[in-house]
Amino acid sequence: MRLLLVPAFGPGLGSGHLRRCLAVARRWNGEAALLLEHCRERCGRGARELLEPLAGGEPLPEVLPDYDPGEPWDLVLLDGFRTPASALAPFAGKPVIGLDEGGPARRFLPYLIDTPLGPNGAHPPNLASSAFLELPARRTGWDYPFRRILLSFGGEDSADLSGRLLERLLGTGLFAPGQLTVVQGPYFRRGQWPEGVTVLRNPHLRSILAGYDLVFTLFGLTALEARAAGVPVISFHPTRYHRRLARNEGLPEIGVRRPNLGRLRRLLADRAVFERLLESGAATAGARPAATEARPGEQELERLPPAELLPALLPAGSVACPVCGRSPNPAVARFARRSYLRCRSCRMLYLADFGAQAVTYGQSYFFEEYRRQYGRTYLEDFDAIREAGRRRLLKLLPLLPRKPGAPRLLDVGCAYGPFLAAARETGLAAEGLEVSAEAARHVREKLGLPCAQGDFLQVPLPVGGYDAVTLWYVLEHFRDAAAALRRVNRLLRPGGVLAFSTPSGSGISACRSLRRFLSASPADHFTIWTPRRTGPLLRRFGFRLERMQITGHHPERFPGRLPAGLLRPASRLLGLGDTFEAYAVKIGEAV
Numbered sequence: 404m405r406l407l408l409v410p411a412f413g414p415g416l417g418s419g420h421l422r423r424c425l426a427v428a429r430r431w432n433g434e435a436a437l438l439l440e441h442c443r444e445r446c447g448r449g450a451r452e453l454l455e456p457l458a459g460g461e462p463l464p465e466v467l468p469d470y471d472p473g474e475p476w477d478l479v480l481l482d483g484f485r486t487p488a489s490a491l492a493p494f495a496g497k498p499v500i501g502l503d504e505g506g507p508a509r510r511f512l513p514y515l516i517d518t519p520l521g522p523n524g525a526h527p528p529n530l531a532s533s534a535f536l537e538l539p540a541r542r543t544g545w546d547y548p549f550r551r552i553l554l555s556f557g558g559e560d561s562a563d564l565s566g567r568l569l570e571r572l573l574g575t576g577l578f579a580p581g582q583l584t585v586v587q588g589p590y591f592r593r594g595q596w597p598e599g600v601t602v603l604r605n606p607h608l609r610s611i612l613a614g615y616d617l618v619f620t621l622f623g624l625t626a627l628e629a630r631a632a633g634v635p636v637i638s639f640h641p642t643r644y645h646r647r648l649a650r651n652e653g654l655p656e657i658g659v660r661r662p663n664l665g666r667l668r669r670l671l672a673d674r675a676v677f678e679r680l681l682e683s684g685a686a687t688a689g690a691r692p693a694a695t696e697a698r699p700g701e702q703e704l705e706r707l708p709p710a711e712l713l714p715a716l717l718p719a720g721s722v723a724c725p726v727c728g729r730s731p732n733p734a735v736a737r738f739a740r741r742s743y744l745r746c747r748s749c750r751m752l753y754l755a756d757f758g759a760q761a762v763t764y765g766q767s768y769f770f771e772e773y774r775r776q777y778g779r780t781y782l783e784d785f786d787a788i789r790e791a792g793r794r795r796l797l798k799l800l801p802l803l804p805r806k807p808g809a810p811r812l813l814d815v816g817c818a819y820g821p822f823l824a825a826a827r828e829t830g831l832a833a834e835g836l837e838v839s840a841e842a843a844r845h846v847r848e849k850l851g852l853p854c855a856q857g858d859f860l861q862v863p864l865p866v867g868g869y870d871a872v873t874l875w876y877v878l879e880h881f882r883d884a885a886a887a888l889r890r891v892n893r894l895l896r897p898g899g900v901l902a903f904s905t906p907s908g909s910g911i912s913a914c915r916s917l918r919r920f921l922s923a924s925p926a927d928h929f930t931i932w933t934p935r936r937t938g939p940l941l942r943r944f945g946f947r948l949e950r951m952q953i954t955g956h957h958p959e960r961f962p963g964r965l966p967a968g969l970l971r972p973a974s975r976l977l978g979l980g981d982t983f984e985a986y987a988v989k990i991g992e993a994v
């Protein structure tokens with residue numbers, strides 16, 4: 404598997420993202436490369452010079468100076484900080500996994516992982532995981548008042564927080580020089596430190612933290628490591644954004660760029676503040692509660708180390724819009740193995756699945772899985788579905804082109820043939836196509852109707868050979884809905900009819916809670932259609948929508964306690980059914 408790592412680096416971005424990407428690359432079983440564009444222009448150092456101080460003597464991974472969109476990367480890991488949405492454009496259509504992203508790109512990332520360092524904002528991630536952090540072991544007990552103090556402000560400290568804070572700590576006599584140790588990172592500009600202060604150059608921080616009573620640092624990995632190690636932390640920040648993240652995490656803080664000494668004195672005098680902090684640190688050493696509902700296998704994802712987690716998230720298809728190909732698109736809802744994205748161009752709501760298992764349409768699909776969803780098997784439902792088919796034919800038949808002979812109809816995904824049975828009653832030359840060999844055989848042998856077995860996108864079928872093509876609850880199952888609709892267009896004669904039914908993305912269930920609706924949406928429903936958007940979408944494929952029927956009215960799914968006698972007409976009037984049927988006529992070629 405080929406992994407491209409894209410760390411944030413450059414002035415003000417510290418060394419944490421680089422370190423984290425180096426650690427992932429080191430443990431990766433496959434090809435991994437770091438993308439460092441315009442390295443010298445951005446930070447005044449070549450890539451090797453930048454990475455070597457962080458690699459601890461380990462060999463460096465491959466480093467790319469620019470991005471080649473033609474390279475077949477299986478996954479892109481974006482360890483950004485506050486990435487602009489425009490930075491995602493070069494990776495359009497690629498499965499990009501964002502790590503702790505706090506910028507405008509966050510909404511547009513196909514998949515998001517937050518560690519406890521993440522922005523903890525209003526847009527929850529697909530997965531909360533601590534596995535990208537290697538946290539130190541927790542020590543027992545701590546010393547108060549504080550005697551041994553460590554200052555560590557990252558690899559770069561472009562705001563010179565170390566120098567400013569040291570000056571104030573010594574100037575006010577809060578601590579003596581001999582109590583203070585400062586970490587000089589590999590990219591520090593400052594090289595001179597006050598007399599008597601211990602200076603550590605590029606230490607292995609994680610292993611020495613437990614030797615101190617108090618750590619001054621900014622919001623970031625060191626703060627988290629110190630807290631996990633059971634060492635009290637006071638945070639001091641280069642930006643308001645860092646301070647906001649620190650406050651969200653409940654870290655005591657003393658300001659942005661200018662230390663607030665009044666607050667520092669009050670903090671140092673209040674032992675209870677640090678007791679609370681360390682208690683919550685014990686909890687944060689694990690992951691933040693996941694924003695996702697647990698499904699089998701999803702709990703384990705949170706605990707997998709990156710080298711196992713990332714391959715488990717490999718998407719089966721593209722993350723671009725399956726109708727118009729646009730990417731990137733914003734996410735509407737995120738789950739551990741799925742993101743629902745809304746196309747900015749054609750507005751289609753679609754599923755991007757990550758490491759989901761492909762659904763197979765064998766016997767178990769029509770029996771066990773159907774029963775789980777609808778409470779009975781497909782064959783037990785046969786008569787009811789045939790009856791629905793009769794009603795659908797009343798809408799379809801008047802649209803058929805007038806010509807001699809029996810109109811020829813293809814029912815794609817005909818299952819055990821209830822619609823075909825109804826179509827035969829009306830004198831249509833009806834035939835089926837079904838992926839399940841078991842169901843196709845049933846249609847041929849039990850119903851005596853023609854039925855081919857196979858994938859609609861691959862089975863040979865006569866071009867311009869049909870007067871009608873129907874897909875009842877089938878269109879949403881195509882990963883590539885555009886390819887399916889283009890094929891329907893080619894198979895139909897001019898004036899031929901496309902008819903389909905599908906769940907509604909604007910019915911009462913979706914309106915009450917889109918997130919809940921999507922969390923219950925089957926893993927093999929790749930496109931979520933709405934009645935309002937169907938006409939414009941079908942036009943792209945050479946169809947004119949002639950008739951729309953909103954179905955699946957469920958008064959019991961409405962909130963409140965109004966009588967069903969009122970709710971059913973209201974549901975019909977407002978088009979709030981959970982499914983709908985569309986009837987369209989071929990007026991041209993697909994664009």
Ligand SMILES: [Zn+2]
Binds near residue numbers: 747
């Ligand atoms: Zn689109």
